[in-house]
Amino acid sequence: MAMLELKNICFTAENEDGKKDIINNVSLTLNEKFIAFTGPNGGGKSTLAKIIMGIIKPTSGKIYLDGEDITDLSITERAHKGLAFAFQQPVRFKGITVSDIVNLASGKKLSVQEVCAYLSEVGLCAREYVNREINASLSGGELKRIEIAATMARGAKFSIFDEPEAGIDLWSFNSLIKVFERLSEKVGGSLLIISHQERILNIADRIIVIANGKVKSDGVKADVLPDILKSSACSVLTEKEN
Amino acid sequence: MALDSIQKNLLKEVADLESIPTGAYNIRSNGGLHSRNVTANIDIVTKTDKPGIDIIIKKSEKRERVDIPVIITESGIKDLVYNDFYIEDGADVIIVAGCGIHTVDSGDSSHDGIHSFHVGKNAKVLYYEKHYGGGDGNGKKVMNPTTVIEIDQGGSMTMETAQIKGVDSSIRKTSATLKENATLIIHEKIMTHGNQYAETDFNVDINGEGSNVHVVSRAVAKDSSVQKFYSVVNGNCACTGRTECDAIVMDKAKVLALPGLNANDVDASLVHEAAIGKIAGEQLIKLMTLGLTEQQAEEQIVNGFLK
Numbered sequence: 001m002a003m004l005e006l007k008n009i010c011f012t013a014e015n016e017d018g019k020k021d022i023i024n025n026v027s028l029t030l031n032e033k034f035i036a037f038t039g040p041n042g043g044g045k046s047t048l049a050k051i052i053m054g055i056i057k058p059t060s061g062k063i064y065l066d067g068e069d070i071t072d073l074s075i076t077e078r079a080h081k082g083l084a085f086a087f088q089q090p091v092r093f094k095g096i097t098v099s100d101i102v103n104l105a106s107g108k109k110l111s112v113q114e115v116c117a118y119l120s121e122v123g124l125c126a127r128e129y130v131n132r133e134i135n136a137s138l139s140g141g142e143l144k145r146i147e148i149a150a151t152m153a154r155g156a157k158f159s160i161f162d163e164p165e166a167g168i169d170l171w172s173f174n175s176l177i178k179v180f181e182r183l184s185e186k187v188g189g190s191l192l193i194i195s196h197q198e199r200i201l202n203i204a205d206r207i208i209v210i211a212n213g214k215v216k217s218d219g220v221k222a223d224v225l226p227d228i229l230k231s232s233a234c235s236v237l238t239e240k241e242n
Numbered sequence: 243m244a245l246d247s248i249q250k251n252l253l254k255e256v257a258d259l260e261s262i263p264t265g266a267y268n269i270r271s272n273g274g275l276h277s278r279n280v281t282a283n284i285d286i287v288t289k290t291d292k293p294g295i296d297i298i299i300k301k302s303e304k305r306e307r308v309d310i311p312v313i314i315t316e317s318g319i320k321d322l323v324y325n326d327f328y329i330e331d332g333a334d335v336i337i338v339a340g341c342g343i344h345t346v347d348s349g350d351s352s353h354d355g356i357h358s359f360h361v362g363k364n365a366k367v368l369y370y371e372k373h374y375g376g377g378d379g380n381g382k383k384v385m386n387p388t389t390v391i392e393i394d395q396g397g398s399m400t401m402e403t404a405q406i407k408g409v410d411s412s413i414r415k416t417s418a419t420l421k422e423n424a425t426l427i428i429h430e431k432i433m434t435h436g437n438q439y440a441e442t443d444f445n446v447d448i449n450g451e452g453s454n455v456h457v458v459s460r461a462v463a464k465d466s467s468v469q470k471f472y473s474v475v476n477g478n479c480a481c482t483g484r485t486e487c488d489a490i491v492m493d494k495a496k497v498l499a500l501p502g503l504n505a506n507d508v509d510a511s512l513v514h515e516a517a518i519g520k521i522a523g524e525q526l527i528k529l530m531t532l533g534l535t536e537q538q539a540e541e542q543i544v545n546g547f548l549k
Contacts, residue, residue: 053531055527055531074530075527075530075531076530076533076534076535076536079530079531079532079533080533083531084531085531087528090528091522091524091525091528093525093543093546094460094488094546094547095460095543095545095546095547095548095549096542096543096546097546100542100546101532104529104532104533104534104542105532107532107533150532154532
């Protein structure tokens with residue numbers, strides 16, 4: 001299991017209206033198998049996840065991975081240290097195939113069977129997808145699943161999934177949850193999942209509610225989930241029927 | 243006549259040939275004939291009125307390949323050649339052309355190839371054309387290919403052109419006319435760097451009902467290079483036409499795309515897509531999260547784009 005520590009992380013964005021605190025002094029030590037970030041839209045979940053990956057540089061604060069200060073490391077260096085990131089809205093590439101991206105993610109040359117195995121895990125009929133370009137011909141849901149497959153292929157010790165459930169309505173939730181369970185078993189790393197979905201929060205060892213750039217509540221499922229479900233003031237959960 | 247190592251390298255670059263091919267071929271070197279071979283179904287005849295050759299392809303049991311590479315290893319050569327391809331009704335052929343220039347001094351060299359294709363009824367042509375410049379000489383390597391295509395009823399032609407490296411200046415003109423139920427597919431890949439200039443000019447007349455044209459151009463312009471893309475598709479009947487022009491612009495390069503669609507018939511269905519821009523930051527970030535450096539990510543994106 002990996003241990004990720006955030007110490008006094010702040011992020012202030014500047015726009016024409018002046019400065020806005022997006023993340024306000026967040027300190028967390030994350031060393032569970034399944035960690036979930038939840039909370040209202042615009043509360044800072046994705047920003048915090050991007051700060052962990054190095055995509056956004058915090059205004060102040062420190063980040064440690066297994067005790068090593070990674071605050072000033074680039075995205076690439078963090079990837080080599082064992083961080084992985086599945087984007088909420090995966091990017092499209094003209095000319096780069098599904099097979100290319102899974103190979104790049106794994107960091108080695110995989111056989112077609114190995115690539116197919118990852119695609120099958122996310123419910124894609126592998127033979128139809130392996131040589132397809134990651135371009136506009138793929139639907140949002142297909143892209144999302146390819147993103148998850150590529151993140152699995154990374155085999156990182158700390159994998160972040162930003163709203164993996166969005167757009168996968170054609171695929172069952174149970175399958176997605178199984179993917180996370182298998183990934184955890186296989187790699188033995190930690191998974192940080194940003195989600196609004198009760199069924200995903202249900203498998204989390206620890207749920208952290210982030211609102212207004214701060215940790216609003218933090219604890220095991222039994223303590224945090226009932227409060228979230230009760231809370232009608234902020235629509236933390238936007239459960240949709242799938 | 244044997245090939246020297248530079249000639250061999252040029253052949254590999256433009257035609258993917260390790261040595262002299264076994265089937266039909268015509269190798270032109272430094273403005274003259276180097277060697278030729280014909281087969282029962284593919285005849286190659288030297289023109290008598292102007293420089294160049296006629297290539298006559300008969301219908302055969304199975305698809306044959308003919309290689310027509312041009313290699314230039316001397317500077318100061320101004321090569322002009324007319325090649326006419328006569329693909330008889332029902333024939334099926336792969337034609338590999340291409341031009342490689344390798345010079346080591348400051349003299350300019352150029353090759354202007356004018357290729358005319360007469361694609362017969364229900365004939366099928368797969369045409370590859372690759373342009374490459376190499377060598378340390380600072381003489382300009384100039385290539386101006388002109389392709390004229392006529393496709394008869396039910397015929398089809400797929401043309402893959404690539405200019406990836408070392409060509410200082412090129413003006414590529416392609417024009418085509420299609421009869422009923424004919425198909426023309428063109429894939430063009432161009433990468434320019436330094437101060438290179440590349441211009442592409444497509445002009446297609448779709449005259450026959452049920453015919454279809456699809457042009458895909460992918461271009462990468464680096465450094466201070468300049469590229470221009472002009473295309474006009476004239477849909478003169480019930481037909482379909484589609485052009486796609488995508489370009490990645492880097493550094494101080496410039497790209498102009500001027501696509502034109504001309505629907506001269508109410509049932510002509512014509513589509514154009516164009517996108518020009520730098521590499522998207524989010525694409526770089528995605529590949530960096532997979533462990534690639536920014537430079538590796540850039541190379542991956544460019545290579546994929548031109549694959």
